[in-house]
Amino acid sequence: MSKTYPIISVVGSSGAGTSTVKATFEQIFRREGFTAVSIEGDAFHRYNRADMRAELERRAAAGDRTFSHFSYEANELKELENVFRSFGETGMGRTRHYVHDAEEAERHGVPPGEFTAWASFEEGADLLFYEGLHGAVVNDEVNLAALADLKIGVVPVINLEWIQKIHRDRAARGYSTEAVTDTILRRMQAYVHCICPQFTQTDINFQRVPVVDTSNPFIARWIPTPDESLVVIRFKNPRGIDFPYLTSMIAGSWMTRANSIVIPGNKQDLAMQLILTPLIERLVTNARKLRR
Numbered sequence: 001m002s003k004t005y006p007i008i009s010v011v012g013s014s015g016a017g018t019s020t021v022k023a024t025f026e027q028i029f030r031r032e033g034f035t036a037v038s039i040e041g042d043a044f045h046r047y048n049r050a051d052m053r054a055e056l057e058r059r060a061a062a063g064d065r066t067f068s069h070f071s072y073e074a075n076e077l078k079e080l081e082n083v084f085r086s087f088g089e090t091g092m093g094r095t096r097h098y099v100h101d102a103e104e105a106e107r108h109g110v111p112p113g114e115f116t117a118w119a120s121f122e123e124g125a126d127l128l129f130y131e132g133l134h135g136a137v138v139n140d141e142v143n144l145a146a147l148a149d150l151k152i153g154v155v156p157v158i159n160l161e162w163i164q165k166i167h168r169d170r171a172a173r174g175y176s177t178e179a180v181t182d183t184i185l186r187r188m189q190a191y192v193h194c195i196c197p198q199f200t201q202t203d204i205n206f207q208r209v210p211v212v213d214t215s216n217p218f219i220a221r222w223i224p225t226p227d228e229s230l231v232v233i234r235f236k237n238p239r240g241i242d243f244p245y246l247t248s249m250i251a252g253s254w255m256t257r258a259n260s261i262v263i264p265g266n267k268q269d270l271a272m273q274l275i276l277t278p279l280i281e282r283l284v285t286n287a288r289k290l291r292r
């Protein structure tokens, strides 16, 4: 936990929508005049695409069919912890990009499946924004949850998460439904053991729930739209959260538990802005005072 240089960690499985909610955070940072450095969880994969394939084959030959990008050992979590710690103490750190597709290759100048070179953060950021698979991991090696000041889970119910992944991987990354299905299956062990436990560490979870039939996610022709979904918002510590204000500002919302509200899917952006702006504002204002 760093009060001097705060860290926001947005955690979700592949296809959950963490890149999508990043736009909402950027909107808040821009409007409030906060400067953020962003890092992507995929930058901390241990292997490039070819080496990952070789490692998968090596492990499969040895009888391990559960290794995947979700596994702790497929990622440089110590390096990520060093970056969190370094930013928290000094406001500095480094990151790189894992290039997924041709469009990213064009932007970064390295081929798909490769990393760009590590580069230092620009000085003077108010906060660090992480978005990816492992930003709230607590295991024998690392404690990332302890270093992040605001942890957000983005967790659609699993059928919807699969639909989102299948559609995105087919449309943007050139994979077939069968290839994505194999990946989903191989990742299931680590999904349960490495991804899910993080959502008890997160301060607020946003869980999108479709209200249309998604019982066979592998044949869904489109991703359920915001109008076809609800979002359950759960606060780990509801103390200080003004629920009457939130339910009065967000039309169609209601409380389902003492720490949970449900909102129409098309109000997710508004709800995030109402909930997150004061929390981020407090973190940055306190940090600026401490740095004076």
Ligand SMILES: Nc1ncnc2c1ncn2[C@@H]1O[C@H](COP(=O)(O)OP(=O)(O)OP(=O)(O)O)[C@@H](O)[C@H]1O
Pocket (backbone or CB within 6 Å): 012, 013, 014, 015, 016, 017, 018, 019, 020, 021, 132, 164, 165, 167, 168, 208, 223, 224, 225, 226, 268
């Ligand atoms: N609230 C939403 N409503 C409709 N579609 C959504 C929503 N959130 C995400 N999606 C869609 O789901 C797909 C996956 O979203 P996104 O790329 O943000 O996932 P991600 O968590 O960043 O995945 P990865 O970590 O694998 O890059 C995209 O096609 C996106 O448009």
Ligand SMILES: O=C(CO)[C@H](O)[C@H](O)COP(=O)(O)O
Pocket (backbone or CB within 6 Å): 013, 014, 015, 042, 045, 049, 069, 098, 100, 113, 133, 173
């Ligand atoms: O989204 C992902 C993890 O968050 C990707 O699956 C991961 O980055 C590897 O990509 P690829 O298998 O296409 O090289």
